Amino acid sequence: xxxIHALSALLVIVLVACGNQTPPKADRSGSPSESAxxxxxxxxxxxxxNGAGATFPFPIYSxxxxxxxxxxxxxxxxxxxxxxxxxxQIKARTVDFGASDAPLEKAELxxxxxxxxxxxxxGVVLVVNLEGISSGQVKLSRGVLADIFLGKIKKWNHAxxxxxxxxxxxxxxxxxxxxxxxxxxxxxxxxxxxxxxSEEWKxxxxxxxxVEWPTGMGGKGNEGVAAxxxxxxxxxxxxxxxxxxxxxMTHVQLxxxxxxxxxxxxxxxxxxxxxxxxxxxPGFYMVLTNQPGAASWPITGASFILMxxxxxxxxxxxxxxxxxxxxxxxxAAAAEELHYVPMPEAVANQVRxxxxxxxxxxxxxxxx
Amino acid sequence: xxxxxxxxxxxxxxxxxxxxxxxxxxxxxxxxVGIVLSLTLNAWPSIRETGARFLVSAAWNPVTHDYxxxxxxxGTIASTLIAxxxxxPLSLVIAFFLVELAxxxxxxxxxxxxxxxxxxxxxxxxxxGLFVFAPFMADHVQPALGQILGFLPLxxxxxxxxxxxxxxxxxxxxxxxxxxxxxxxxxxMVPGVVKEAAFGxxxxxxxxxxxxxxxxxxxxxxxxxxxxxxxxxxxxxxxxFVIGNAxxxxxxxxAPGNTIASTLANEFTEASEPLxxxxxxxxxxxxxxxxxxxxxxxxxxxDRARKKAGGGL
Numbered sequence: 001x002x003x004i005h006a007l008s009a010l011l012v013i014v015l016v017a018c019g020n021q022t023p024p025k026a027d028r029s030g031s032p033s034e035s036a037x038x039x040x041x042x043x044x045x046x047x048x049x050n051g052a053g054a055t056f057p058f059p060i061y062s063x064x065x066x067x068x069x070x071x072x073x074x075x076x077x078x079x080x081x082x083x084x085x086x087x088x089q090i091k092a093r094t095v096d097f098g099a100s101d102a103p104l105e106k107a108e109l110x111x112x113x114x115x116x117x118x119x120x121x122x123g124v125v126l127v128v129n130l131e132g133i134s135s136g137q138v139k140l141s142r143g144v145l146a147d148i149f150l151g152k153i154k155k156w157n158h159a160x161x162x163x164x165x166x167x168x169x170x171x172x173x174x175x176x177x178x179x180x181x182x183x184x185x186x187x188x189x190x191x192x193x194x195x196x197x198s199e200e201w202k203x204x205x206x207x208x209x210x211v212e213w214p215t216g217m218g219g220k221g222n223e224g225v226a227a228x229x230x231x232x233x234x235x236x237x238x239x240x241x242x243x244x245x246x247x248x249m250t251h252v253q254l255x256x257x258x259x260x261x262x263x264x265x266x267x268x269x270x271x272x273x274x275x276x277x278x279x280x281x282p283g284f285y286m287v288l289t290n291q292p293g294a295a296s297w298p299i300t301g302a303s304f305i306l307m308x309x310x311x312x313x314x315x316x317x318x319x320x321x322x323x324x325x326x327x328x329x330x331x332a333a334a335a336e337e338l339h340y341v342p343m344p345e346a347v348a349n350q351v352r353x354x355x356x357x358x359x360x361x362x363x364x365x366x367x368x
Numbered sequence: 369x370x371x372x373x374x375x376x377x378x379x380x381x382x383x384x385x386x387x388x389x390x391x392x393x394x395x396x397x398x399x400x401v402g403i404v405l406s407l408t409l410n411a412w413p414s415i416r417e418t419g420a421r422f423l424v425s426a427a428w429n430p431v432t433h434d435y436x437x438x439x440x441x442x443g444t445i446a447s448t449l450i451a452x453x454x455x456x457p458l459s460l461v462i463a464f465f466l467v468e469l470a471x472x473x474x475x476x477x478x479x480x481x482x483x484x485x486x487x488x489x490x491x492x493x494x495x496x497g498l499f500v501f502a503p504f505m506a507d508h509v510q511p512a513l514g515q516i517l518g519f520l521p522l523x524x525x526x527x528x529x530x531x532x533x534x535x536x537x538x539x540x541x542x543x544x545x546x547x548x549x550x551x552x553x554x555x556x557m558v559p560g561v562v563k564e565a566a567f568g569x570x571x572x573x574x575x576x577x578x579x580x581x582x583x584x585x586x587x588x589x590x591x592x593x594x595x596x597x598x599x600x601x602x603x604x605x606x607x608x609f610v611i612g613n614a615x616x617x618x619x620x621x622x623a624p625g626n627t628i629a630s631t632l633a634n635e636f637t638e639a640s641e642p643l644x645x646x647x648x649x650x651x652x653x654x655x656x657x658x659x660x661x662x663x664x665x666x667x668x669x670x671d672r673a674r675k676k677a678g679g680g681l
């Protein structure tokens with residue numbers, strides 16, 4: 001009889017445990033009725049906004065969320081699951097807003113009933129692991145960069161690399177390419193750039209959030225790429241600038257569209273961003289790679305927010321817009337501190353105009 | 369097994385108990401069937417699109433939507449094989465040592481230590497693998513292997529420390545405690561008389577171990593091996609950290625690769641295209657079928673071995 005008792009006791013425990021788990025699960029899934037009920041229970045002072053998507057702006061979003069929480073009490077729960085995930089989650093309506101580094105085309109936005117607007121801009125940088133070489137010492141021209149990621153240049157002391165770096169002691173070692181293993185907006189920006197500078201890349205690989213890489217290995221997330229590059233001698237990978245700085249990684253100079261070598265700094269990001277003509281970009285579709293200008297960093301990108309035109313929950317949507325407005329108005333200093341480029345005031349006003357015109361709840365505009 | 373152990377028929381306790389157990393069994397069967405059905409249903413767009421080519425194509429191109437499972441399947445098999453080649457003989461020797469040779473004062477703490485390995489979460493193995501073991505492989509093991517066996521394509525290429533070989537070794541450490549624990553139990557269940565008879569016939573310790581203890585518990589040992597195999601095939605987190613996540617077929621074990629589980633872990637949240645998602649679900653279905661085949665083969669093998677050797681367990 002003993003084992004029988006033990007078994008039934010176990011069963012009861014399992015059942016009870018399951019029973020207890022159910023309510024919070026439903027809450028987390030964010031089904032509209034549940035969350036709305038939760039919102040009713042709480043006062044607006046402790047409202048929670050749910051967002052998911054791009055990892056590229058995650059450092060600045062979490063910083064802004066923290067600052068905004070301290071001044072208003074509203075909490076932002078942002079999950080950096082990647083741009084593709086952000087698009088998938090907003091389409092599944094599990095979050096209040098999605099975030100993506102890869103802009104959606106106007107047609108796709110209209111089909112899904114979404115609006116898109118940029119919140120911040122930043123740079124993707126190339127990081128290397130070469131003994132005795134520090135940040136900014138290695139210069140890679142456009143052709144060399146494409147050939148490295150195509151797997152055609154395999155050694156660090158290859159003649160083409162030496163040509164750009166006279167006098168630099170490059171090791172006789174293999175180049176280990178590190179890319180993202182997960183689909184990613186950072187990859188979208190980077191492969192978009194490679195496709196713009198290399199015809200061969202464009203035809204044989206193409207650009208997307210995930211591609212069929214000709215060579216190398218994949219790390220999960222910006223963190224994963226950073227970890228692989230730091231641990232493999234002769235590695236080269238691409239990460240968002242804030243991750244490179246946080247991890248004290250060695251970044252390289254790149255040749256921009258004007259043929260000058262530039263280092264990644266907030267100034268060179270800004271120079272690239274200054275080219276953007278947001279007013280004439282339908283649906284704010286804007287790609288900032290390979291921009292002209294002697295000071296432009298070649299791999300710059302904007303990070304976008306996706307929201308529904310028609311909002312079921314007016315108060316949450318309104319609070320989200322308030323948060324984004326706060327980011328435009330008060331977030332610039334924090335963004336620059338983390339080496340992101342804040343949106344210019346003119347663009348912020350265009351975005352506010354979009355809110356006023358497009359985002360509604362039951363026919364009433366949510367932003368005035 | 370006694371069905372009715374004396375309690376009055378129709379007593380409410382019995383009825384509840386029977387209903388509960390039947391319900392639990394039905395739930396298990398339903399779950400299994402439900403998983404297969406939903407996997408197949410969701411994988412259908414990809415199955416229809418790629419057909420049998422999915423299993424033999426090494427392409428994995430989210431841009432042109434051309435998906436093949438070959439690199440993931442071969443990576444799964446390669447890393448699992450490496451794990452088993454290392455873990456099975458080691459477990460056999462450790463288990464035998466613990467049961468037959470070691471003084472109880474030694475056997476106890478060593479058993480606990482082995483079981484403790486099983487309690488370590490796989491993410492810890494992954495982090496340890498990436499931060500400690502992979503650099504060690506890159507600096508010491510792989511250069512040495514390359515020097516001695518570099519003429520084989522298996523051990524060629526740059527020693528990066530990240531790759532199929534490293535993940536196979538990490539996997540072997542992860543399955544070792546499971547296999548050892550079951551093998552230890554199997555050995556301890558072999559009756560003393562059988563072994564004493566062998567010693568009585570003049571067998572040495574080694575002969576007794578190999579010809580009597582192992583033969584007697586053979587089906588149990590095979591069960592232990594397949595338990596470890598099942599775990600190795602599906603292990604996700606630790607492998608994802610150290611395998612290098614590249615959709616490429618390479619003859620070299622030093623090269624980065626991927627497994628079905630690591631591909632799913634990496635790409636599932638990001639797959640926004642319907643066909644991409646469907647291809648990933650089909651990968652999951654392939655993994656499910658692979659484990660099913662392993663289970664069936666194991667069962668067949670155990671049955672045959674039992675008939676042939678007449679083992680006691």
